[in-house]
Amino acid sequence: MKFLSFERGGKVSFGAVLPGTIDGDPNSSPEEAGVVDLGALHPEFADLRDALRAEALADLAKEALGRSADFTLSDIDYLPTIPNPEKIICIGVNYANRNAEYKDSSEAPKYPSVFMRTRESLVGHQQPVFDPPESDQLDYEGEIVLVVGKEGRRIAEADAHHHIAGMTIMNEGSLRDFLRHAKFNVTQGKNFEGSGALGPWLVSADELDPFGNLQVITRVNGEERQNDVTGNLMFGFRYLVSYLSTFYRLKPGDIIATGTPNGAGARFDPPKYLKPQDVVEVEVPGIGILSNSVIAEPL
Numbered sequence: 001m002k003f004l005s006f007e008r009g010g011k012v013s014f015g016a017v018l019p020g021t022i023d024g025d026p027n028s029s030p031e032e033a034g035v036v037d038l039g040a041l042h043p044e045f046a047d048l049r050d051a052l053r054a055e056a057l058a059d060l061a062k063e064a065l066g067r068s069a070d071f072t073l074s075d076i077d078y079l080p081t082i083p084n085p086e087k088i089i090c091i092g093v094n095y096a097n098r099n100a101e102y103k104d105s106s107e108a109p110k111y112p113s114v115f116m117r118t119r120e121s122l123v124g125h126q127q128p129v130f131d132p133p134e135s136d137q138l139d140y141e142g143e144i145v146l147v148v149g150k151e152g153r154r155i156a157e158a159d160a161h162h163h164i165a166g167m168t169i170m171n172e173g174s175l176r177d178f179l180r181h182a183k184f185n186v187t188q189g190k191n192f193e194g195s196g197a198l199g200p201w202l203v204s205a206d207e208l209d210p211f212g213n214l215q216v217i218t219r220v221n222g223e224e225r226q227n228d229v230t231g232n233l234m235f236g237f238r239y240l241v242s243y244l245s246t247f248y249r250l251k252p253g254d255i256i257a258t259g260t261p262n263g264a265g266a267r268f269d270p271p272k273y274l275k276p277q278d279v280v281e282v283e284v285p286g287i288g289i290l291s292n293s294v295i296a297e298p299l
């Protein structure tokens with residue numbers, strides 16, 4: 001089942017997308033896909049994160065399948081899949097080809113590179129991504145995101161699947177010059193308001209195996225820039241869950257962005273940074289397409 005967070009008529013809610021015509025499927029019409037408003041049906045859940053905490057997704061999916069749609073996808077404004085995660089954990093340089101892309105003759109790292117993002121740095125599907133006036137180096141990074149469904153600490157790799165509710169997609173937008181402002185951290189370049197996106201929805205683990213071999217593709221204005229599979233990860237999803245839970249207490253609604261393939265704009269000669277009116281699409285077959293246009297940040 002696909003679950004999403006949205007706003008409609010000034011009201012924030014969450015819901016389930018009825019199977020059939022699904023956004024991101026070239027053989028379907030997104031305007032016809034139906035949404036069951038689970039937030040209206042279950043006021044005991046404040047949001048999708050609250051439903052994850054209650055381990056209610058399986059029951060909510062069954063309920064949604066027995067109902068008619070309350071409205072269509074074209075009637076809503078998408079919010080980030082989890083609008084209020086406690087933790088937004090990001091993994092850097094995780095695809096082997098991307099490590100080689102740096103051309104610094106460095107060996108593969110022994111441990112993942114880890115950094116954090118803020119909620120305010122991400123917008124939802126079909127919402128504009130901001131190009132800030134302080135930089136002309138806004139870049140895209142298409143990533144598969146794990147959504148934590150069950151709390152855990154020191155999770156064994158063999159048990160990782162018990163803790164993942166499903167997956168979504170991120171454009172982990174970055175300001176390249178701000179990444180280099182400090183000697184050892186990238187926080188500044190990863191946290192400009194509205195510089196990245198998360199969506200369009202969470203695909204539950206019973207529908208798509210998070211630990212299978214998945215593909216991620218990024219296009220800018222229809223031009224393919226990134227294309228790789230999770231079989232090329234240096235640190236696989238099971239290892240990431242186990243490693244991160246060594247020091248974090250992973251909680252329902254936490255999101256883990258698992259790294260981006262080579263082909264980011266900074267790696268072209270000359271670089272291909274984003275500019276207003278560009279459209280970035282990140283596709284993960286089995287999940288869908290996260291699409292966002294770029295606009296100059298309103299001041």
